Amino acid sequence: MDGSGARVKPALARGAGQHLLLVVHEPDLAELLSTTLELAGYRTALAGTGGEALERLAEQRFDLMVVDAALPDMVSLARERPVVAHRPPVLVLTEYDSLGDLVPELGPGERDYVTKPVRVAEVLVRVQVLLRGTHAGHPRDGALSYRDLVLDDTLREARRGTRPLALTAAEYRLLRHLLVNAHRVLSKEQIGRYVWGDHRGDNSIEQLVSRLRRKVDRDAPNLIHTRRGFGYWLGHADTER
Known part of the structure; x- marks a missing residue:
């Protein structure tokens, strides 16, 4: 809030000239995304089909791809298993909460998704999170880690040391968001928008964090902490500043 007590709308996430490939079949959605992302500081290129996207990837390097899972040639493209030297992280636009089954032809790497109809603010935030993950010293084989905590985005699995963590989709997404933003306090609103796409005013987040904490911090030093208020x-x- 500002000094008058009015709520200040948070600034939208912005880029720094990274090159994004938008693989979108619908003209209206392609125009919305390209205009929004370029206004936010990114450079964009468009591809209307999966085949065209692979041609673009073979010609030049992109920092991230935004892929519509409803592409008409997605199924045939998956069977071809084309070889691409550089596989950028992928943000998938989908009507289904089934990231593990999406775009397998793109190979291992960082992935996330937003559900359709897309929310511009959510796309900008998740693009920024994916790009941050690829430049933060994390392995480029689909794994994210913090000490003995490891998340495998390719398999959608997590473990603490040698102990596997049986996480729900929401728990995995929350843990991933916390890990990518390690040592940074995330508000309930930020968490709600990342996990569910909207802010929930009830105690859903407290319950989700509690369930995740019981799984992650069982029989091990605590990694998930609360900053009251x-x-x-x-x-x-011991690393908190």
Whole structure:
């Protein structure tokens, strides 16, 4: 809030000239995304089919792809298993909450998704999170890690040391968001918009964090912490600043 007590609308996530390939069949959606992303500081290129996208990838390097899972040639493209030297992280636009089954032909790597109809603010945030993950020293084989905590985005699995964590889709997404933003306090609103696409005013987030904490921090030093009045953060307590 500002000094008058009015709520200040948070600034939208912005880019720094990264090159994004938008693989979208619908003209209206392609125009919306390209206009929004370029206004936010990204450079964009368009491809209307999966085949065209692969041609673009073979010609030049992109920092991230935004892919519509409803592309008409997605199924045939998956069977061809084309070889692409550089596989950028992928943000999938889909009507279904089934990321593990999406765009397998793109190979291993960082992935996330937003559901359709897309929300511009959500697309901008998740593009920024994916790009941050690829430049933060994380392995480019689809794994994210913090000390003994490892998330495998290719298999959608997590483990703490040698112990596998049986996470629901919402728990996995929350843990991933906390891990990518390690040592940074995330508000309930930020978490709600990332996990569900909207802010939930009830105790859904408290319950989700509680379930995740029981799985992650069982028989091990606590990694998930509460900053009362502000939100939640991931990291070792002795590294808090």
